[in-house]
Amino acid sequence: xxxxxxxxxxxxxxxxxxxxxxxxxxxxxxxxxxxxxxxxxxxxxxxxxxxxxxxxxxxxxxxxxxxxxxxxxxxxxxxxxxxxxxxxxxxxxxxxxxxxxxxxxxxxxxxxxxxxxxxxxxxxxxxxxxxxxxxxxxxxxxxxxxxxxxxxxxxxxxxxxxxxxxxxxxxxxxxxxxxxxxxxxxxxxxxxxxxxxxxxxxxxxxxxxxxxxxxxxxxxxxxxxxxxxxxxxxxxxxxxxxxxxxxxxxxxxxxxxxxxxxxxxxxxxxxxxxxxxxxxxxxxxxxxxxxxxxxxxxxxxxxxxxxxxxxxxxxxxxxxxxxxxxxxxxxxxxxxxxxxxxxxxxxxxxxxxxxxxxxxxxxxxxxxxxxxxxxxxxxxxxxxxxxxxxxxxxxxxxxxxxxxxxxxxxxxxxxxxxxxxxxxxxxxxxxxxxxxxxxxxxxxxxxxxxxxxxxxxxxxxxxxxxxxxxxxxxxxxxxxxxxxxxxxxxxxxxxxxxxxxxxxxxxxxxxxxxxxxxxxxxxxxxxxxxxxxxxxxxxxxxxxxxxxxxxxxxxxxxxxxxxxxxxxxxxxxxxxxxxxxxxxxxx
Amino acid sequence: xxxxxxxxxxxxxxxxxxxxxxxxxxxxxxxxxxxxxxxxxxxxxxxxxxxxxxxxxxxxxxxxxxxxxxxxxxxxxxxxxxxxxxxxxxxxxxxxxxxxxxxxxxxxxxxxxxxxxxxxxxxxxxxxxxxxxxxxxxxxxxxxxxxxxxxxxxxxxxx
Numbered sequence: 105x106x107x108x109x110x111x112x113x114x115x116x117x118x119x120x121x122x123x124x125x126x127x128x129x130x131x132x133x134x135x136x137x138x139x140x141x142x143x144x145x146x147x148x149x150x151x152x153x154x155x156x157x158x159x160x161x162x163x164x165x166x167x168x169x170x171x172x173x174x175x176x177x178x179x180x181x182x183x184x185x186x187x188x189x190x191x192x193x194x195x196x197x198x199x200x201x202x203x204x205x206x207x208x209x210x211x212x213x214x215x216x217x218x219x220x221x222x223x224x225x226x227x228x229x230x231x232x233x234x235x236x237x238x239x240x241x242x243x244x245x246x247x248x249x250x251x252x253x254x255x256x257x258x259x260x261x262x263x264x265x266x267x268x269x270x271x272x273x274x275x276x277x278x279x280x281x282x283x284x285x286x287x288x289x290x291x292x293x294x295x296x297x298x299x300x301x302x303x304x305x306x307x308x309x310x311x312x313x314x315x316x317x318x319x320x321x322x323x324x325x326x327x328x329x330x331x332x333x334x335x336x337x338x339x340x341x342x343x344x345x346x347x348x349x350x351x352x353x354x355x356x357x358x359x360x361x362x363x364x365x366x367x368x369x370x371x372x373x374x375x376x377x378x379x380x381x382x383x384x385x386x387x388x389x390x391x392x393x394x395x396x397x398x399x400x401x402x403x404x405x406x407x408x409x410x411x412x413x414x415x416x417x418x419x420x421x422x423x424x425x426x427x428x429x430x431x432x433x434x435x436x437x438x439x440x441x442x443x444x445x446x447x448x449x450x451x452x453x454x455x456x457x458x459x460x461x462x463x464x465x466x467x468x469x470x471x472x473x474x475x476x477x478x479x480x481x482x483x484x485x486x487x488x489x490x491x492x493x494x495x496x497x498x499x500x501x502x503x504x505x506x507x508x509x510x511x512x513x514x515x516x517x518x519x520x521x522x523x524x525x526x527x528x529x530x531x532x533x534x535x536x537x538x539x540x541x542x543x544x545x546x547x548x549x550x551x552x553x554x555x556x557x558x559x560x561x562x563x564x565x566x567x568x569x570x571x572x573x574x575x576x577x578x579x580x581x582x583x584x585x586x587x588x589x590x591x592x593x594x595x596x597x598x599x600x601x602x603x604x605x606x607x608x609x610x611x612x613x614x615x616x617x618x619x620x621x622x623x624x625x626x627x628x629x630x631x632x633x634x635x636x637x638x639x640x641x642x643x644x645x646x647x648x649x650x651x652x653x654x655x656x657x658x659x660x661x662x663x664x665x666x667x668x669x670x671x672x673x674x675x676x677x678x679x680x681x682x683x684x685x686x687x688x689x690x691x
Numbered sequence: 692x693x694x695x696x697x698x699x700x701x702x703x704x705x706x707x708x709x710x711x712x713x714x715x716x717x718x719x720x721x722x723x724x725x726x727x728x729x730x731x732x733x734x735x736x737x738x739x740x741x742x743x744x745x746x747x748x749x750x751x752x753x754x755x756x757x758x759x760x761x762x763x764x765x766x767x768x769x770x771x772x773x774x775x776x777x778x779x780x781x782x783x784x785x786x787x788x789x790x791x792x793x794x795x796x797x798x799x800x801x802x803x804x805x806x807x808x809x810x811x812x813x814x815x816x817x818x819x820x821x822x823x824x825x826x827x828x829x830x831x832x833x834x835x836x837x838x839x840x841x842x843x844x845x846x847x848x849x850x
Contacts, residue, residue, distance in 0.1 A: 166808070168805040168806065175760065175763050177764040177765075268757055273764045276773070279772060317742075320742070321742035336805075564809050568811060684794050
């Protein structure tokens with residue numbers, strides 16, 4: 105063999121040998137480089153499965169007898185897998201006709217060019233099962249009719265994807281809406297119980313790795329549903345009180361109406377009706393239903409000067425302290441001077457000698473101002489603090505307001521405030537605060553913490569929420585005395601609040617509304633607080649009508665509403681008239 | 692000895708015998724490997740099928756749970772106070788007036804309690820013995836338990 109040729113063959117041989125050696129070396133280098141290894145493992149993981157978030161079903165909300173107030177239903181997210189979309193116009197048209205989605209928005213989303221960071225576009229959320237079935241049927245029909253045509257402009261719904269998920273639903277619609285609040289599409293609770301117990305109701309999401317390799321498939325971890333709540337609310341009472349509130353508001357030309365029904369012995373809220381109300385299934389109408397700064401639940405979020413209903417607290421404090429008795433005489437001259445201010449009665453009249461029942465019956469401002477001075481500022485405000493005025497009641501709903509109680513030492517407190525506060529002016533409280541404070545008079549001097557949740561169901565076990573005494577501002581004996589005084593004053597007055605067959609205690613209230621220039625508004629807040637039966641109180645009803653135009657007086661506006669509320673309540677609570685009840689109990 | 696000599700003499704005369712043996716051994720290994728591979732393939736295929744089945748069932752469970760929630764909501768809507776009122780109106784019911792109500796006393800009935808949707812934790816747990824005494828007591832305890840009904844009264848009388 106030629107020597108030159110041998111050299112060439114040798115070179116070729118070496119070259120051919122070296123190349124695989126380099127490849128082998130490179131393979132070894134890559135496979136032993138830790139950074140490269142990790143990069144490849146990470147890249148491999150991207151395609152070996154997906155992370156999936158398991159969202160537990162949001163807990164149900166029931167009324168006290170198990171009627172659902174809030175549940176969940178399956179709805180769909182409709183999206184487009186951009187790589188497979190053939191005709192965005194058809195998708196936009198179908199979505200617009202079937203789901204009512206905006207044509208332009210859907211067209212824009214479905215027309216996005218697929219890319220590494222543009223794989224899927226959400227077209228609509230909250231689409232019902234019925235609508236999805238229509239879309240699926242249309243998609244199939246189009247595939248059959250035009251699928252094989254090869255014409256890229258042919259109608260097609262290819263690329264549409266349907267992802268089911270649970271959405272909050274309120275079967276009772278607007279009933280108890282102010283208590284419940286609502287849940288938005290991000291599963292966040294707003295207002296009421298939905299906001300207060302949001303974390304418990306929502307449960308805990310779990311993120312799990314779902315491998316693509318079926319050999320690695322494992323059972324999913326247990327994801328307990330959110331905690332369910334049983335409320336203290338009775339659906340029938342709630343619906344009835346809401347109907348009454350709505351009608352009363354219209355009939356009296358009022359700005360709003362609120363009715364609170366409380367069990368004074370336990371603090372359980374049986375009904376809490378306020379206006380306006382939103383159908384929480386359509387929470388996006390919030391701004392229309394609650395314009396400006398309208399509170400979602402006036403009973404807990406809007407404080408107001410309650411007026412004469414507050415007098416029962418003053419009178420009870422005076423009796424409890426022993427500075428007055430029911431027989432104590434007050435000679436009303438029509439005015440009472442304190443701290444340079446002159447207090448007048450509601451009719452600017454002088455009522456002459458009156459005992460304390462007369463003071464309550466005629467709702468005399470002068471008399472109550474005098475009682476407050478007998479109590480003394482220090483003691484008076486201690487009592488008011490103990491009643492919970494100016495403090496949160498602790499009710500388990502979001503958005504509670506504190507109200508305002510000025511006390512000696514505050515920059516804006518004057519001596520005359522003691523007198524005006526005694527009859528519910530110059531002090532602001534929510535309807536629930538007032539109901540809670542007055543419940544001490546109906547429950548042997550004890551205020552039970554008002555609450556809306558009776559029990560919780562978690563992990564298959566029902567936990568009853570215990571009742572707690574929030575305060576004991578007056579003695580049991582005082583509570584019984586003031587109850588008797590108020591019952592007598594209603595009977596003597598032949599009040600519109602009386603209900604035949606049932607002995608009730610209560611008090612009207614007409615509160616002037618402060619403006620930046622003083623009490624210059626001709627409109628008022630009219631209220632009534634009452635409870636019964638007097639010998640064994642089963643309910644306490646607080647009525648508040650804001651700025652009625654039919655009359656400015658609580659006795660004319662709120663008293664008849666209270667009576668109607670009680671008439672409905674005794675039927676729904678199966679509470680017989682007093683004589684029948686005593687006869688039945690005696691058997 | 693003679694047979695061994697004949698064998699060693701014959702072996703070099705037929706080299707294909709050795710080749711057949713090697714080939715046979717190779718085939719045996721191939722067959723064994725095929726069996727192992729077949730078994731492995733079968734097992735992994737079944738495992739994959741079961742894995743897919745599990746995934747399908749999990750998805751099915753999720754959908755059924757969602758359906759259950761929807762059905763509960765439909766039921767709730769059908770029994771809502773508004774629907775019940777409509778049905779009551781349709782069959783001629785009218786709201787009762789407060790003076791039309793008749794009350795009767797039902798012995799033992801103390802009013803409608805709030806709903807119990809799950810076992811309550813407050814309820815006292817009944818602590819009944821799970822195992823009879825025979826399983827836990829000693830021989831002495833058993834003898835004592837047997838004789839005590841006869842012996843103890845005698846002691847009490849003597850006191």
